[in-house]
Amino acid sequence: MENIEDIRPKRREPAVLDSFDRRILAALAADADRSYAALGEKVGLSPPAVHERVKRLKRSGVIRDVVARLDGTAVGKPLIAFVHVEAAGWGKSERLMQIARFPEVEEMHSVAGDASMILKVRMESPQALEFLLGQIHSVPGVRGTKSYIALSTYLDRPVQAEVTADWPNVPLPPE
Amino acid sequence: MENIEDIRPKRREPAVLDSFDRRILAALAADADRSYAALGEKVGLSPPAVHERVKRLKRSGVIRDVVARLDGTAVGKPLIAFVHVEAAGWGKSERLMQIARFPEVEEMHSVAGDASMILKVRMESPQALEFLLGQIHSVPGVRGTKSYIALSTYLDRPVQAEVTADWPNVPLPPE
């Protein structure tokens, strides 16, 4: 005998983001410290409606998490560097992955190009960077590194909800 | 006649972060969606005490902001690339700054090394990246670009509150 549960289609998570979702995401990516009431007023929905949508966006993974962004200098790590690591065999050795345990390492991407891996790190000092590079070089298979030290950061923001639609013709988007 | 206000020392924002601050920052950088009660339990303080500290950390700028981190793929930008821009004169022409208006551009650093500027961008497609590169090349003074396309991202987290203390001797920090 068939169970009615088997017949009913699964509740589908709407894969598409409508205009409200976009506006909510844009607002939350800029400032997640707002109340649902404030958010609702901004996007044109009631607080419960916004709440429901945010809950869905979190559950579906569109919103990965909500975090506080700290000032690197204030926490004692004023030095940002991008480290390109050239590895011999295939980049993602488990050993290299363990470099990610250092809290100084914020990003780690395998890349196409003449670097196997790009790391974004935030260090206490040039000396600390030197030590970290030592750690990286001690990983078997690592052939070399190239470091680019940031002199100043002009922009540093999270993933934006907006997507540029009309690329070819637009010289610059409006302010 | 002297005003008493002139004599009294200014209320100093404590420039140092004590152990409680550190723990609060670490917790908020990982997940800012907690209640003050939950945070307080985690760090060993009452809710009002945590509240007061968080307010101070925000006011003093240690906490820059609280944001929702979105899934790049879910918002339609699955392609991450690091673009190294080599500019002729001095990197930070106002014109190049305007590239930051594109929501695809998430970071922009001037760097020491053979690139004048490093951009982190999140694109809809390789075509979109091509268009963006076109925009960059149209900036006067830009001599060339080198793009590193991320194949996969193994780590992507915000500024961590922790700082590695004992560099030389530590081979790897504990899990």
Added chain:
DNA sequence: AATCTTGCCGAAGATTATTCAGGAGAGAAG
């Protein structure tokens, strides 16, 4: 047309944020 589904709203209760009045502890001054 009837039914189902989705998604909104307003109202209400549960939870949380925020304020406030003490009070303990650490220095500084007498």
Added chain:
DNA sequence: CTTCTCTCCTGAATAATCTTCGGCAAGATT
């Protein structure tokens, strides 16, 4: 050593927000 001041904590009370719920309307499906 005592006293004063300052800082920062706690617990209680109030204000605000979150979260749930019932009802309704619009569109899709049967």
